Amino acid sequence: MSVVLGIDIGGSGTRAVLAERTGTDATALTLGGVLTGDPIGVTATGSTVPSAALALVRRVAEAWPDRIRELTGIGVGATGVATLVERPADLVDALAAEVAALTDRRVGVAVAIDAVTAHLGALDGEPGAIVALGTGAIAFGTDGADIWRRVDGWGHLLGDRGGGAWIGMHGLTAAMRAHDGVDSTGEVLLDAARARFGEPLAWPAQLYTRDDRAGVLASFAADVARAAEAGDACGTEIMTHAGREAARSAVAALDPRLPAVVAATGGVFRPGETLALAFERALTELRPGVEVRAPAGDPLLGAAILAERVAAGRIATHAPYVWVGGTPGA
Amino acid sequence: MSVVLGIDIGGSGTRAVLAERTGTDATALTLGGVLTGDPIGVTATGSTVPSAALALVRRVAEAWPDRIRELTGIGVGATGVATLVERPADLVDALAAEVAALTDRRVGVAVAIDAVTAHLGALDGEPGAIVALGTGAIAFGTDGADIWRRVDGWGHLLGDRGGGAWIGMHGLTAAMRAHDGVDSTGEVLLDAARARFGEPLAWPAQLYTRDDRAGVLASFAADVARAAEAGDACGTEIMTHAGREAARSAVAALDPRLPAVVAATGGVFRPGETLALAFERALTELRPGVEVRAPAGDPLLGAAILAERVAAGRIATHAPYVWVGGTPGA
Known part of the structure; x- marks a missing residue:
């Protein structure tokens, strides 16, 4: 049985997993232990994506020295790889070279934007569209071929x-409006933001001096979600707005040639809560008859599926979404 | 006659001026040549405010070696000084020490947030409220005493x-919505953003890798204003929204104990254009009877007035708005 390595690199953390196909069934891809790393900035x-990806490969090789010698492919899904990494193909080459140096093996490598691995994981490799709501938000429609x-x-700006x-920034903006005496609807969020960041005068220094501003903003999304679930009008309005925006993005990604199947994924999307309910309502309005599917797996599973595809020579470079190199299908 | 030094430090540039009182009349403060420096980040x-302020003092001493020896006070207005400079009082001491090293003179130094110098310049030292719309936006109400x-x-996030x-970010967000096929109302702004930044896929790298993100965003505000003046609905909506927000901030800053006088200042505020008209309309709605005054001068004049006040011993420290030190009233 062949072993593949999936790597997921996002604004709130990085993860790597070794996976193995245990049967011919389409879903029989078994994930091993997961290594986690720091958020990238x-x-x-x-972007610090390339150094984070290489560091994870080295740590996997240290953690599982025997398994890494059976490796046939690497799949990486990373945030900002199309826009903030100068030459993604160089990262592909660097990862292949790193594995060759560590194991003497020639493996296939695929690096994709995080939306591609989120798609592969959520729809288990099937065609359709997904929207991924993590620190950032991206929608993607593909059949994996044409x-x-x-x-x-595009990032928080x-x-x-x-x-x-986006949710955190809207929440903090509403909190500051309340602090400024301009609009009192953000009072509950102001209390929540004080509990997390201290007095408002101290907030700018906690944001603008940081490389991971998006992560700091996103940390407040949990407070906004909590306020919404507790019935706060301002929190509810922000989460409802977020759900509608996600639905509009998903519909825009659903190319008419794709089956009308949509899955929502990511830590911000919690089924049954305000955002998810608004998402499903808006989706049905915008595209009647669409099938909303629960995600089969997460982007880390998607990265493992991507690794399998490159190991089998079943995926080609489609810039600026996925870059393939090393020795695919070896 | 005594010479004072005014320094204005903002997101889009830094300026310094030597000023001299030519008579006893309140407005007889004559500004000399202006030195300009790079934007801070x-x-x-x-924040790079402290190094920028010290560099300007040295450049003024080089440019006008005779006049600097008559110096009696320094006034600095700087963006982010209350939130991003760890100890503003240290900057006061450093400026006084720099002047002592350069000239052997003991002078008074006042460092204020940019809103204070904008206020002093716009209302010529009189009580009331101002709103300053430059790269950032701040409103301030004061009588200079209590x-x-x-x-x-609070910055763009x-x-x-x-x-x-704020305007630039709203404009680019609307442009990206058009690019994404989610909302076509931003098409005109999308064209304008393409002309300035190239293809959308290249925009993130031009923003997120920069220390002066706010300045990059603000550079697009001119395009949004132009679209509004040309009748574009999306540009008009953003500039109208901006004017209303500025009015709400000004009203919130207008403490009931202050005279109902408001001035709007800053490069983004252009009398007669969409933003200014929406500002005046909203201001009159929110606070009937308010007097809208044309600004008497800019924040650089305000910095010179601040320098005069510290030279005369007529201003005290009021953290986190103004910090006074050196040898005031010497």
């Missing part, structure tokens, strides 16, 4: 509509 | 409602 020289449609994922940082 | 170690009321100025970065 963006500095003046770009159709590749990305919507959003340009979009990421409905994601954790 | 925020790094992992905090009443100090700050509203907003927490507020700065109606300022240049």
